[in-house]
Amino acid sequence: MPEVRLVGPNGEQVGIVRIEDALRLAREADLDLVEVAAQARPPVCKLMDFGKFKYESAQKARESRRNQQQxxxxxxxxxxxxxxxxxxxxxxxxxxxLGQGHKVKVTIMFRGREQSRPELGFRLLQRLAEDVGDLAFVEASPKQDGRNMTMVLAPNKKIAKTPKQQAAAQAENEAAAEPTPTS
Structure with missing residues (x-):
C-alpha cells in the first residue's frame, strides 16, 4: 500500500496515510491533493485548492520580477x-x-598607429580605476578586443555620496544640532 505524509489545508500535519484515504479526504473537503515533495520518504502531499495555489504563485513570481533591480x-x-x-x-x-549605482564600461578606442601601443590604453584605464577607486572596483580587468580595450567598473556596495549630497547632509546635521529657542 503506497502511503503519503499528509498536510492539511491550513498547514497542520495530518500524519502518514494511505493514498486512497488522502484522496477521499480531499474529495470530502472539496480540495485537491497536491504532491509537494516527491523526493521525501514518504512523499509529502497537501490538501489545497490547486487553482488558487497556481494563481498566488504566479502573483508572487510577477511581484518578484517587478521588484528586481535592473x-x-x-x-x-x-x-x-x-x-x-x-x-x-x-x-x-x-x-x-557610479554614484547613481550604475556599472560603467570604459572603452579605449585605438586608431591607426595607436594600435601598436596598447600599453598607453592600459595605463589610462589603470589611472581611471585608481582615480575612482573609492567609489568602485574593477569588475572586468582591461581586455584588448580588436581596436578597442575595455574595462568594467562596478559601484561599491556602500555608494559614496556626491558632493551636493554631502553638503545637504551636513546642512541637515548642523540644523538639527542648533538649539531651538523656547519662550
Whole structure:
C-alpha cells in the first residue's frame, strides 16, 4: 500500500496515510491533493485548492520580477591621447554614473598607429580605476578586443555620496544640532 505524509489545508500535519484515504479526504473537503515533495520518504502531499495555489504563485513570481533591480551598464569612450581636461570631464561622468549605482564600461578606442601601443590604453584605464577607486572596483580587468580595450567598473556596495549630497547632509546635521529657542 503506497502511503503519503499528509498536510492539511491550513498547514497542520495530518500524519502518514494511505493514498486512497488522502484522496477521499480531499474529495470530502472539496480540495485537491497536491504532491509537494516527491523526493521525501514518504512523499509529502497537501490538501489545497490547486487553482488558487497556481494563481498566488504566479502573483508572487510577477511581484518578484517587478521588484528586481535592473542593472544598467553605462559606457564611456576614451582615446589613448586625451587632454587632461577632457580626462577630468570623462572621469566626472564615470563618477556620476557610479554614484547613481550604475556599472560603467570604459572603452579605449585605438586608431591607426595607436594600435601598436596598447600599453598607453592600459595605463589610462589603470589611472581611471585608481582615480575612482573609492567609489568602485574593477569588475572586468582591461581586455584588448580588436581596436578597442575595455574595462568594467562596478559601484561599491556602500555608494559614496556626491558632493551636493554631502553638503545637504551636513546642512541637515548642523540644523538639527542648533538649539531651538523656547519662550
Amino acid at each position: 542593472t544598467v551598464i553605462k559606457e564611456q569612450k576614451l582615446r589613448p591621447k586625451i587632454d587632461p581636461h577632457d580626462y577630468e570631464t570623462k572621469k566626472g561622468h564615470v563618477t556620476r554614473f
